[in-house]
Amino acid sequence: MGMSPLAFFGWLGDSPWSVALHESQYAYSIIESIHVWTLALFFGLVVMFDLRLLGLTMRKVPVSEVVGRLLPWTIVGFVIMVITGSLLFFAIPLRSYQNLFFRFKMILLVLAGLNVWLFHSRVYPKIAGWDVDAIPPSRARIAGGVSLALWTCIVVSGRMIAYNWFDCDRQPQTALINFLTSCVPDGAVH
Amino acid sequence: MSLLAFFQWCYDTPIGDTIRNSTWLFPVIEAFHLLGFGLTAGSVLIVEIRLLGAGLNRQPVAELAANAQPWLLGGVTLMFASGIPLFMSESIKAYYSFAFWIKMTCLFLVLLYTFTLRRRVTRTELSSTRPALARSLAILSIALWFGVAWGGRWIGFS
Numbered sequence: 510m511g512m513s514p515l516a517f518f519g520w521l522g523d524s525p526w527s528v529a530l531h532e533s534q535y536a537y538s539i540i541e542s543i544h545v546w547t548l549a550l551f552f553g554l555v556v557m558f559d560l561r562l563l564g565l566t567m568r569k570v571p572v573s574e575v576v577g578r579l580l581p582w583t584i585v586g587f588v589i590m591v592i593t594g595s596l597l598f599f600a601i602p603l604r605s606y607q608n609l610f611f612r613f614k615m616i617l618l619v620l621a622g623l624n625v626w627l628f629h630s631r632v633y634p635k636i637a638g639w640d641v642d643a644i645p646p647s648r649a650r651i652a653g654g655v656s657l658a659l660w661t662c663i664v665v666s667g668r669m670i671a672y673n674w675f676d677c678d679r680q681p682q683t684a685l686i687n688f689l690t691s692c693v694p695d696g697a698v699h
Numbered sequence: 700m701s702l703l704a705f706f707q708w709c710y711d712t713p714i715g716d717t718i719r720n721s722t723w724l725f726p727v728i729e730a731f732h733l734l735g736f737g738l739t740a741g742s743v744l745i746v747e748i749r750l751l752g753a754g755l756n757r758q759p760v761a762e763l764a765a766n767a768q769p770w771l772l773g774g775v776t777l778m779f780a781s782g783i784p785l786f787m788s789e790s791i792k793a794y795y796s797f798a799f800w801i802k803m804t805c806l807f808l809v810l811l812y813t814f815t816l817r818r819r820v821t822r823t824e825l826s827s828t829r830p831a832l833a834r835s836l837a838i839l840s841i842a843l844w845f846g847v848a849w850g851g852r853w854i855g856f857s
Contacts, residue, residue, distance in 0.1 A: 538856050542848075542849055545848050545851075545852050546845060548733075549737060549740030549741075552737040554744060555741075556737060556741045557742065557744075557770070566766050567758075569758075570758055574757065579745075664733055664737060665733075
């Protein structure tokens with residue numbers, strides 16, 4: 510309907526559950542700790558898999574076996590990351606929505622998802638030809654390298670969300686920053 | 700020199716001072732610290748999950764551990780290279796932080812375990828001869844790393 514994203518996330522932030530999460534002494538910190546723990550599981554194993562695709566570790570282990578045995582763990586990790594990450598967003602919706610690093614992270618996540626989709630739809634179906642190769646073919650190495658770069662940037666930008674350098678309440682910012690963060694410097698909205 | 704005096708000395712070094720007076724340095728170093736942790740976690744977990752019998756079960760533990768070892772060393776090196784400057788920038792805060800001491804205790808224990816007993820665990824076929832013991836040690840290792848991560852995150856909350 511007629512609600513702008515800014516108004517919507519402002520409204521969400523005023524909802525009782527969001528306020529409770531935001532004001533709770535421990536809930537936010539505990540959720541963030543779980544987010545970091547699952548980062549170890551998800552990011553850690555993704556890195557190891559990407560390194561295998563690049564031919565930099567576990568060269569004697571068939572790639573299909575790494576996928577088959579580790580993918581369930583990364584899925585578990587990813588699901589918990591999405592749940593805890595959503596709760597962290599829900600605790601501070603408007604500020605997160607307008608945060609430059611949050612927006613950057615979301616774009617990178619879409620790209621990482623695209624890379625996963627390309628790998629599983631285009632590269633992985635032909636694995637029979639290179640499953641046991643110490644160094645997989647260039648298509649697989651590219652997928653591994655892109656994944657490694659994207660997830661590294663996702664972790665870094667995720668960590669940077671905590672910093673308020675480009676927050677709307679810290680004016681003056683350049684016009685570009687205010688555009689990228691949907692900031693309305695005079696505070697006319699909400 | 701008392702411990703607090705040593706922490707104060709770290710705090711007063713040009714490195715600590717430079718990081719404190721910079722807007723970007725602490726967050727950037729911290730990001731590398733987190734990436735180092737992620738790399739360490741991955742290279743540790745791939746072996747521990749195998750010891751738990753829930754990972755690459757067809758691979759010999761010794762081979763998997765040998766494969767992961769350079770990345771483990773790289774991850775730990777990155778964590779120390781970034782963690783020490785971070786510590787120097789806020790060593791006084793760390794001294795009075797409960798989370799910091801939890802983290803250091805877990806870190807000391809897990810590094811001690813990783814570079815002594817764990818080498819023997821991964822080089823012998825403990826996972827097939829005494830699977831329960833191998834599982835317990837894997838859980839201990841994961842729990843200690845969890846303690847390191849928890850303490851690290853909570854230093855920032857205090």
